Structures are given as structure tokens and as C-alpha cells.
Amino acid sequence: QVEVGGIPDGIVQGILERTRGNPLLVIEMVAGLLHQGVLVVDAARNAVTLSRRLEDAGLADQVHTYFISKLDRVDYNCRRILNHSAVLPDPIRVDELERLHRRLEFESGAIDFVEQLRKAVAQGILLEIADGAYSFQHPIIKDVLYENIAFETRRKMHREMGKILEEDAFPNLERIVDLLAHHFERSDDHRRAIQYLIQAGDHAKDKFANSQAAESYSKAIERIKTHKIEKDRLISIMDRYSRVLELEGKIDESIRVLEDCRLLGMTVLATSSSKVGRLLTMQGALDDADARLTEAQATFEQLEDAYGLGHCRHNVGNLALARGSANDAIQSLRRSFDSLKAVSDQEGMGRCLHSLASAHKAIGDYLQAADYLKDSLGIYEKNKDSLGQGTCHKTLGELFIDLERFDAAAEELAKARKNLEEVGHKDLLASNCMVQGRLSVWRADLEEAKTCFSLGARLWEEMGRHKEAVRSLIEKGRVHLLQGDLKAAVEDLRAVETIDDPTVRGWGLLLEGDIHRDQGDLESARRCHMEAGVLAQKAGLQEVECIGYLELGRDLLIGSRLNQANRAITHGFQRARQLGRRRFMVMAGRGLADLYMRTGRADRAVEFYSAAREQARQVGLLDLLPGILSSLAEALIARREDLNVALEAGKEAYALAEKLGSPAARIEALYAIVSTVLAAGKIRKAAIRHELARVAEPGT
Numbered sequence: 001q002v003e004v005g006g007i008p009d010g011i012v013q014g015i016l017e018r019t020r021g022n023p024l025l026v027i028e029m030v031a032g033l034l035h036q037g038v039l040v041v042d043a044a045r046n047a048v049t050l051s052r053r054l055e056d057a058g059l060a061d062q063v064h065t066y067f068i069s070k071l072d073r074v075d076y077n078c079r080r081i082l083n084h085s086a087v088l089p090d091p092i093r094v095d096e097l098e099r100l101h102r103r104l105e106f107e108s109g110a111i112d113f114v115e116q117l118r119k120a121v122a123q124g125i126l127l128e129i130a131d132g133a134y135s136f137q138h139p140i141i142k143d144v145l146y147e148n149i150a151f152e153t154r155r156k157m158h159r160e161m162g163k164i165l166e167e168d169a170f171p172n173l174e175r176i177v178d179l180l181a182h183h184f185e186r187s188d189d190h191r192r193a194i195q196y197l198i199q200a201g202d203h204a205k206d207k208f209a210n211s212q213a214a215e216s217y218s219k220a221i222e223r224i225k226t227h228k229i230e231k232d233r234l235i236s237i238m239d240r241y242s243r244v245l246e247l248e249g250k251i252d253e254s255i256r257v258l259e260d261c262r263l264l265g266m267t268v269l270a271t272s273s274s275k276v277g278r279l280l281t282m283q284g285a286l287d288d289a290d291a292r293l294t295e296a297q298a299t300f301e302q303l304e305d306a307y308g309l310g311h312c313r314h315n316v317g318n319l320a321l322a323r324g325s326a327n328d329a330i331q332s333l334r335r336s337f338d339s340l341k342a343v344s345d346q347e348g349m350g351r352c353l354h355s356l357a358s359a360h361k362a363i364g365d366y367l368q369a370a371d372y373l374k375d376s377l378g379i380y381e382k383n384k385d386s387l388g389q390g391t392c393h394k395t396l397g398e399l400f401i402d403l404e405r406f407d408a409a410a411e412e413l414a415k416a417r418k419n420l421e422e423v424g425h426k427d428l429l430a431s432n433c434m435v436q437g438r439l440s441v442w443r444a445d446l447e448e449a450k451t452c453f454s455l456g457a458r459l460w461e462e463m464g465r466h467k468e469a470v471r472s473l474i475e476k477g478r479v480h481l482l483q484g485d486l487k488a489a490v491e492d493l494r495a496v497e498t499i500d501d502p503t504v505r506g507w508g509l510l511l512e513g514d515i516h517r518d519q520g521d522l523e524s525a526r527r528c529h530m531e532a533g534v535l536a537q538k539a540g541l542q543e544v545e546c547i548g549y550l551e552l553g554r555d556l557l558i559g560s561r562l563n564q565a566n567r568a569i570t571h572g573f574q575r576a577r578q579l580g581r582r583r584f585m586v587m588a589g590r591g592l593a594d595l596y597m598r599t600g601r602a603d604r605a606v607e608f609y610s611a612a613r614e615q616a617r618q619v620g621l622l623d624l625l626p627g628i629l630s631s632l633a634e635a636l637i638a639r640r641e642d643l644n645v646a647l648e649a650g651k652e653a654y655a656l657a658e659k660l661g662s663p664a665a666r667i668e669a670l671y672a673i674v675s676t677v678l679a680a681g682k683i684r685k686a687a688i689r690h691e692l693a694r695v696a697e698p699g700t
Contacts, residue, residue, distance in 0.1 A: 007048045008048065008049075011039075011048060011050060015030065015033075017139070037051055038050060038051055038052060039051075067138075067140055067141050067144040068144060068148075070123060070124065070125055070141070071125065071141070071144065071145065073123050074119060074120060074123055074125070075119070077111055077116055078116045078119045078120055080101075080105075081097065081101070081111070081113065081116045081117065081120075082120055082125065082126075082145055083145060083149055083157075084097060084100050084101050084104065084157065085097060085126075085134075085136075085142075085145075086142050086145040086146040086149065086157075087100075087146070087154070087157045087158055087161050087183070088100065088161065089179065090135050090136075091129055091130070091133040091134060091135050092117075092126070092133065092134040092135065092136075093132060093133055094113050094114060094117070094132045094133075094134075095132070096164065097113060097117075098113055099164055100157070100160060100161055100164060101113075103160040103163075103164075104156065104157060104160060114132075117134050120134075121134070124137055125137055125141055152188075154186065155186065155187050155188045156187070156188070158183045158184065158186040158187040159183070159184070159187035159188060159189045161183050162180055162183035162184045162187060162189070162192065162196075165179060165180055165183065166180065174199070174203070177196055177199045177200050177203050178200050178203065178204075180192075180196040180199075180200075181193075181196040181197050181199065181200035181216060184196050184197075185197055185219055185223075190223055190227045190229060191229060191230065193219075193220075193223055194220050194223050194224055194229070194230050194233070197216045197217070197219050197220035197223070198216070198217070198220050198233065198237060200212075200216040201213045201214075201216035201217040201220065201237075201240065201241075201244075202240070204216060205240065205244055208247075208386075208422055208423045208424040209424070210244040210245075210247045210248045210424045211248060213240075213244045214241060214244045214245055214248060214250075217237055217238075217240055217241035217244065218241060220237055221234065221237055221238060221241060224237070235261060235265075235268055238257050238258075238260060238261050239261065239271075241257050242254045242257040242258050242261075242275065245257065246279065246427075247387075247423065247424055247425045247426070248424070248426060248463070249426040249427045249430075249459070249462065249463030249464075249465070250463070250464075251279050251282060251283055251427075254279055255276055255279050255280070258272040258275050258276050258279075259272065259276065262276075266299065266303070267299075267303065267305065267308070269299065270295075270296045270299035270300050270303070270305075270308055270312070271296070271308055273292045273293070273295050273296035273299075274292070274293060274296035274297075274300075274308065274311060274312040274315055275315075276289075276292050277289045277290075277292035277293035277296060277312075277315050277316075277319065278315040278318065280292065281315065281318055281319045281322050282427075284322075286319060286322060286323055289315075289319050290319060293312060293315055293316050293319060296308075296312045296315075297309065297312045297313070297316065300312055306339050306342050306343050307339075307340075307343045307345060307348075309339050310336050310337075310338075310339030310340035310342075310343065310345065310348055310352075311336070311340070311348055312336075313332050313333070313335050313336035313339060314332075314333060314336040314340075314348065314351065314352050314355060316332045316336075317329045317330070317331075317332035317333035317336060317352075317355055317356075317359070318355055320332055321355070321358060321359050321362060324362075326359045326360075326362040326363045327363070329355070329359040329362075330356065330359045330360070333352055333355050333356045333359060334356070336348075336352050337349060337352045337353065337356070340352055346379055346382075346383060347379075347383060347385065347388070349379060350376045350379035350380050350383070350385065350388050351376075351388065353372045353373075353375050353376035353379070354372070354373065354376040354388070354391060354392055354395065356372045357369040357370070357372035357373040357376065357395060357399075358395060360372065361395070361398075361399055361402070366399060366402065366403060369399055370396070370399060373392055373395055373396050373399070376388070376392050377389060377392040377393075377396075380392060386419045386422050386423045387419070387420070387423045387425055387428075389415075389419045390415075390416045390417075390418075390419030390420040390422075390423065390425065390428060390429075390432075391416075391428060392416075393412045393413070393415040393416035393419060394412070394413065394416035394420070394428065394431070394432050394435070396409075396412040397409045397410075397411075397412035397413035397416060397432075397435065397436075397439075398435060400412060401435070401439060404582060404618075404619045404620075406439060406442065406443055406619070406620045407620075409439055410436075410439055410440075410443065413432060413435060413436040413439065414436070416428075416432050417429065417432055417433070417436060420432055426459045426462060426463050427463065429455075429459055430455075430456045430459035430460050430463070430465075430468065430472075431456075433452040433453065433455050433456035433459070433472070434452070434453070434456050434471070434472060434475065436448075436452045437449045437450075437452030437453045437456065437472075437475055437476075437479075438475065440452060441475075441478075441479060441482075441623050442583070442620065442621050442622065442623055443620060443622055443623075444622035444623055444656070444659050444660040444661075446479050446482060446483055446660065446661050446662075447661075449475075449476075449479050450476055450479045450480075453472045453473070453475045453476035453479065454472075454476060456468075456469075456472040457469045457470075457472035457473050457476065460472060466498065466499065467499050467501050467504055469495070470495040470496055470498065470499050470504050470508075471503070471504055471507065473492045473493075473495045474492065474493070474495075474496065474504070474507045474508055474511050476492050477489040477490075477491075477492030477493050477511050478511055478514070480492060481511070481514055481515060481518065482623070482660065482661075482662045482664075482665075483661055483662065483663070484662065484663035484664060486515060486518060486519065489511070489515055490515060492511075493508060493511055493512055493515065496508035496512075502535060502536075502538075502539040502541065503539070503541060503544075505535060506532050506535050506536045506539065506541050506544035506548070507532075507544060509528045509529070509531050509532035509535070509548070510528070510529065510532050510544065510547055510548060510551065512528045513525045513526075513527075513528030513529040513532065513551060513555070514551065516528060517551075517554075517555060517558075518664070522555055522558060522559050525551075525555045526552060526555045526556065526559075529548050529549075529551040529552040529555055530548070530552050532544055532547075532548035532551075533545055533548030533549045533552060533568075533571075534548075536548055542575060542578065542579055543579065543584070545572075545575050546572050546575040546576050546579060546584050546587075546588070547572070547584075547587070548572075549568045549569070549571045549572035549575065550568070550569060550572035550573075550576075550587055550588060550591045552568040552572075553565045553566075553568035553569035553572060553591055553594075553595065554591065554594065556568060557594055557595065557598050560598075562595075562598060562599060565595060565598070566595060569588075569591040569592060569594075569595050572587075572588055572591060573588040573589075573591065573592060576588035582615055582619050582621075583619070583621055583624075585615065586612050586615045586616050586619075586621060586624055586628075587624065589608050589609075589611055589612035589615070590608070590609065590612045590624070590627070590628055590631065592608050593605045593606075593607075593608035593609045593612065593631065593635070594631065596608060597631070597634070597635055597638070602635050602638035602639045603639065605631075605635040605638075606632065606635045606636060606639065609628055609631055609632035609635055610632065612624075612628050613625065613628050613629060613632060616628060622656060622659065622660065623660060625652075625653070625656050626653045626654075626656045626657040626660060626662065626665040626668070626669055627653075627665060627668060629649045629650070629652050629653035629656070629669070629672075630649070630650060630653040630665075630668040630669045630671075630672040631672075632646075632649045633646040633647070633649040633650040633653065633672035633673075633675070633676055634646075634672055634675060636649065636676075637675050637676055637679045640679070643676055643679055643680050646672070646676045646679075647673065647676045647677070647680075649672070650669055650670075650672035650673035650676055651669075651673065653665070653668070653669035653672060654666060654669035654670060654673065656669075657669050
């Protein structure tokens, strides 16, 4: 019926659960979901999505009719009992059913409950799963029963069922708070509904089930606003609701909730403005953030509210940092820390120290940044704040990358990922995955890198951040290219077409150029790399500009256009020096070495290849080493000396290429070994090596 290549496992599982795998019901349900627009097939018939949850979708008419006909076969008393069973949790127990019936009907003596339930079993409506315990033969029967009960009757049934559960669980109600919220939210007991929805939201938030918490808080807020009760709790709940929305990556919705808070009083106005300013800073709307924070700071100063002022100054410091004014940020953050320390706000002090670390990192004061991070982490660990610990470990990981301590960085980023997965902070987790993925490439762990980029792309998509999701897919495509999977790399690259952004376009062009070069289409490779370099130059994207011109130089060298290659590589080298990061200097050094090699200056080539090799070894840039070592071997051969050194370089290149899992790097290393053996006059051995290289990677 759907006519697509495949349906996501989650949708299939949901349909099977609702139909218990009955083929007839599956067919009818899928038809109904398509008709209602719940099951959506894209225009290219490549993907299937849900417009809303399966649980919220109505039943197909044919399915509804099928089960109604079953229910119509039972007598009046049996139908009454089944109606009441529709609100009971599974399994249905006779004693609970009788208590609910007594509360609703004020009589039960005339009814033999066991007999009525066994009638339903005989009609294929219920199953007897244990002595005195029953379950519906099919979950859809329960849905049909429930939908055919009058709205007011349903509310009454849920209210009384909730009270029964309260009586049974008292005083340990927290054990069943989700179940109580479920029943009272569907009842006409508004105060209990609000009470248990809030508790259920808090319970979910504590477990970092942020989506579930947001749903509970939203329902509680709606009930308070509609029925004008429990209004004193509204501000607190809206603040918690805003926070879980932020953790879910729904920043715009979080801002809207805080904007509603601004209408509820002067202190709330200032607090909400400060938080909106923080979220606007995260979104890059810096002028709007400045206006909100200025308004909030003035109000807190007027109210002499040290707590609010401390948090507001923290947000002002982060705004200054986002604008590139690290020294102004440090000044604001120190004042923030003093205010928060005065009111003994440990959590606020921890976050402020973390921001101070980021500010000192921005001005290159890594030692002071590390000290602040350690102090911040200590506070978070003492308070068992997993989110705070995750952000600290992430920043420490980034700091260690800047210090070129890759093993320490990998350890910190792994800890960050664990903490952030625990709390469900999608934004920070997706960002951590990008950093972790790049580091995994540098450390030659391509499978881990691919996992990180895939997770990052999925999280960005879930947050509606399509640009960032595509950026993750480009990185994953680069990994696929390294692994020799051109088809997968091309598939990842397709996502770039959906984004009009210079950063995404620039990185996409770099990947597209590399793919064309691997396919032997040098003209297209040159066009892409040149376009990436020019675009990056206009947009101020220094990393893309550096790589673009270095890769363009490589394309031109392969095509023997030496003068143009010289200009491109020199431009890339100058940009690498401006960036000041060793990875780019190693790439630029290899580019210059390639140029010297092609212009017959083998001695200079050996000098630059050797320098690049030592720098890459020191830092641990294992993804760059195989190519550098293979090229060094070729340069040593060209000098007609040091053939043993050349052979060792080729062997080391092959071993690293094996670890990296890159077919192209393996072949390059094998040919370096072949060339060395040939130069030594060992023709037979070279022929064997050549044959090994030819068959090592079929189809390449």
C-alpha cells in the first residue's frame, strides 16, 4: 500500500503492537493511516514519516466496525463491565473492577463479575491470563470501547479510578505518580490533575526524560490557565517547562514560554528577560539579547536582587564572549561570581566558573581556563549535576585539543557524551559529537567517527536544526570517502543541496572536489576546490579557504599545471600560518613538499616531508601520516639514496593505512614500497608487491 523501499522500524513496530500482527488489521490500519494523513510518504517515495503519534490517530472505519460487531454480541451487563474495564490498567483484576463499578453504579451485588468476564472471554474480547486476572484479546478493542463511552462518563471513571489508586498506594504515592497523572488529567478533578501532572513532570525531569516532562508541564499549565486555580504555582512550572524545552533543543518554544512569564510581575519580568537574553545569545540574535539583558539588569539593580543580578551578569558575560569581547566577558563574569557567592548559589557559581574558563580560553590563557574548569567541575560533582559535569568535560576536551593532547581530549569528550546522554541535552550532545567525531578521524578511528557524526546529524534534525545536521553529514561523507565508500559519500553530500549557507556550501564543495578527484575527474575537482576557496575568502571562512587552496594545488599538480599550483599552495600555506594550528601547518607543509617534488627539487621535498612527518607524529595526526610517509618514500627514492629509510617509511605508511582503514592510503603505501624495491634492483620482489597492490583493493 505504501510503495516505498522501506518503512522505519519504529513505525512498523508501532503498527504491529496495535494490531498484534493480524494481517487483516495491519492492512486496514495502514489504509486508515494513509487516508487520515497520519502516515506520510514523500514525493520521491523514498521516506515514510508520521504527522502525529500513532497513539493519537483514530482507527480506520473498517477496523472500528470489525470490533464494534464483536462488542455488540455481548449482553447489557457484560458491556457495562467491559466499559469500566477500559480505564483499568492491565491486567484487569476482578476486585479492582468491582470497586470501580460500585463507585460508579452504587450497586454490584446483582452482578457476577467473574461470569460476565468469562462471557467476554467466550466472545474473543478478553483473555484470562491468571486466576482473577484478565487482559483484552486485542489492544484496539480497548480503544474502541473507550471511544464509545460518553465524555463526561469517561471523566468520572478516570476520577474514581485515580482515587482507588491513591487509596491503595498511600502513603507511597510517588511510586505511581505517572499513573495518577494519567487518570486525573483525564478527569474533572482539576486540582488533583494539576498536582500529579507537576509531580509527573518533575519525576520525568529527574530521569532526564525531557520530552515526557515537557508534555506533563504543558498540560498542567493549560489546566491552571483554563480553570484559574493554583495560580501561585504557575511561574515555577513555566520556568521548569522552559528549561526542559531548552534541553530538548526547542529554543524558540522555550523563549515563548518565558515571554508569557514576563506578563506575571516585575521580578518575573526581569528573570524572564535575563533568560530570554541567554537563549537569544545561543541563537546568535545578539542585539536582541543585549536589549533584554540591559532591561533585566536595570530591574534587578532597582530591586537590589543579588541573586537575579548575579545570573543576569553571567548572561551579559556570555553575550560579550559571543561578540568576541573576551576581556569584557571576564569583567562581567567576575562580578557575576561575586554576586552569586554572596548568596551562596553553588550551582550558579559552577556555571559562572565554566564561562570564565571559556573566556580565558578565548584569549589563549589555557592554564587559567583549566583551573576554572577544575573548580567548576568540583562544584558540579559535589552537587551531582550531570549537565554541569557534561559541559565541563566537553570544554576540557576542546581545551586539550587546542593544547594538542588528543588522548586526554578523547577521554574528556567521552565523559561529556555520557553525561549529556544521561540528561538528554540534545544541543550540547550534538555539538560534542561533532568535536568527538573530528578527533576520532585524526586518531584513525573511522568507525567511531562515523557513529559520532550520525548521532549528531540525527540530534540536529530532531531539533529542527537542518543546517547543522547537513554539516554533520558532510563530515560523515568525508569518513566514507576515506574508507573508499564513494557511493555513501555521494549520498551524504546530497543533503548540501537543501541548504543555502556559505559555511555548509564551502565544506560541501571541499568534499565534492575530493570525490571528483577520487573518480578521476580532475576538471570537476579543480572547479569545486577553487569555488570553495573563493567562497570562503569572501565569507571569512579561514579553514575552508586554507584547505580549498591546498586541495586546488594538489589537483593542479596532478595535471602538471605547476605555476598555477605554486600560487594555490602558497596561498593555502599563508592562510595556514595565519590560523596558527599545527594540523593546517602539516597539511600546508605537505603541499609545499609535493610542489618541490614535482619541480625536481627532491632534497627540499624530503626536508618538508620529514618536517611534516615529525609534526604529525608529535601531535598524533594519524589520518595524515600515511600519505606523508608514502610521499616521503618517493622523495627519498628520487634522490637515489636512503633506500632503506624509504622502505621503512613505506612500511610504516602501510601499517598506519591499515589502522585507518583507507583503501587509497593502503594502495599509495604499497606503490611506495614497490618503487623502493624496484630502485634497489629487486625486480622479482617488486613484481610480487605490484601484483599485491593491484589485487588488494578490487575495483579501485
